[in-house]
Amino acid sequence: MNPYLKSSPEPEVVLRELPPPKRQRFLLQHMMLLIVFCAVGCAVLVFFGAMLFVVSLVTLVGLVIGSIVITVVGFRTQQDAVVRSIAIAADRGMPLAPALFAVSDQCGFFLKGRVLGLAESLHAGIPLPDALDMAPGALPRDAEIMVRVGHATGVLSGALREAVDARKALPYTWGWVVFRACYLLLVLLILQGITGFIMYFITPKFEAIFKDFGVALPQFTILVINATHLAMRYGFIGAILFALEFFLLMLLPLTLIGWININFPLLDRFFTRRSAALILRTLARVVEAGQPLNRAFATLARRYPGRWVREKLTMVALDIDRGHEWQVALYENRLITQAEASVLDAARRVGNLPWALRDTAETAERRLAYRTRAWLELLFPIFVLTVGALVFAVAVAYFAPLVTLIERLAG
Numbered sequence: 001m002n003p004y005l006k007s008s009p010e011p012e013v014v015l016r017e018l019p020p021p022k023r024q025r026f027l028l029q030h031m032m033l034l035i036v037f038c039a040v041g042c043a044v045l046v047f048f049g050a051m052l053f054v055v056s057l058v059t060l061v062g063l064v065i066g067s068i069v070i071t072v073v074g075f076r077t078q079q080d081a082v083v084r085s086i087a088i089a090a091d092r093g094m095p096l097a098p099a100l101f102a103v104s105d106q107c108g109f110f111l112k113g114r115v116l117g118l119a120e121s122l123h124a125g126i127p128l129p130d131a132l133d134m135a136p137g138a139l140p141r142d143a144e145i146m147v148r149v150g151h152a153t154g155v156l157s158g159a160l161r162e163a164v165d166a167r168k169a170l171p172y173t174w175g176w177v178v179f180r181a182c183y184l185l186l187v188l189l190i191l192q193g194i195t196g197f198i199m200y201f202i203t204p205k206f207e208a209i210f211k212d213f214g215v216a217l218p219q220f221t222i223l224v225i226n227a228t229h230l231a232m233r234y235g236f237i238g239a240i241l242f243a244l245e246f247f248l249l250m251l252l253p254l255t256l257i258g259w260i261n262i263n264f265p266l267l268d269r270f271f272t273r274r275s276a277a278l279i280l281r282t283l284a285r286v287v288e289a290g291q292p293l294n295r296a297f298a299t300l301a302r303r304y305p306g307r308w309v310r311e312k313l314t315m316v317a318l319d320i321d322r323g324h325e326w327q328v329a330l331y332e333n334r335l336i337t338q339a340e341a342s343v344l345d346a347a348r349r350v351g352n353l354p355w356a357l358r359d360t361a362e363t364a365e366r367r368l369a370y371r372t373r374a375w376l377e378l379l380f381p382i383f384v385l386t387v388g389a390l391v392f393a394v395a396v397a398y399f400a401p402l403v404t405l406i407e408r409l410a411g
Helices: 028-091 096-104 109-123 128-134 141-153 156-213 219-233 235-256 272-288 293-303 307-321 326-332 338-350 353-410
Strands: none
Touching (some): 028 109, 028 156, 096 109, 128 141, 141 272, 156 219, 156 235, 156 272, 156 353, 219 235, 272 293, 272 307, 272 353, 293 307, 307 326, 326 338, 338 353
């Protein structure tokens, strides 16, 4: 049995009299607006035909994307306000529940209930880690990890300040990467939507017109039409790919920039350096406060959200219990590089380990962002050439026969 799956003892929480919280509920007018919107969409489909429906669908997708982005930006801003509020309360030695109740009035519909739930749990005397389990999403993922470690090691206020500082740099580090990834995914979605429309609506009419006039289609056009028939036969695969790309367009960039808390199964493997940066920033506060690192690693091994990284941290914690140096254990489990382990060991010897941990974390995340940007720069011309070749093939296949048909009719 993993020894780090046991819960650690939590300090007692002092109860105080607080005003009853105000809850925000899903109102009836929200449901009515949803019903009206669906009714209008169905009416457009019935009375105005497929073309207008496609245009309306594209517009709807654009509005949905814009609404989601605006909502998530507001959600992220409110989460940052929650972290800053409880950081101020922790710095001044005040209970966290009153601060959460106060800041909940500034939160929107999606966050207010979670913040109120966290505040009520703390007010009822539930330890902070257990209260976070009962109110998932009340804090950003990175901040939640730092809060758990800070609570376990007695450096909660410092961990909260570290979380606030770390989140300020995320948009600047990953902003360009997120923009380029969103651009590529959006172009791919639009291209697939137009291609699907041509396959489903245009191709059958195109074949019927040339069959009625008795005009033979060019071999290249027949090849493209056969490919269209094959694609329509296995259209469910294209629908799954379209849904997956839309899902990535909505959630993956927002996860990279730290706006939402979603764990992708493969993201931890491809972005291990982000996890390493978070771990090093968390350790910086623990070292700065003079607390032992074994408890911090035990908490990380038990509470880190990514399964693959959590398994690595469990091995690190077990190696530390066996007497290994923590930086060596991190290197042997491939969470940091050999050069970073040497830098941290030298910093530990000369007494500036907190600064080295933060600098190593910033460098690791910045290099990962640069490396991701380089891959996107490499893929961008390949993507443009592929899209151009596809558009050229469709144009030749569908417009060249029209020239032949017009010449025959004119003659």
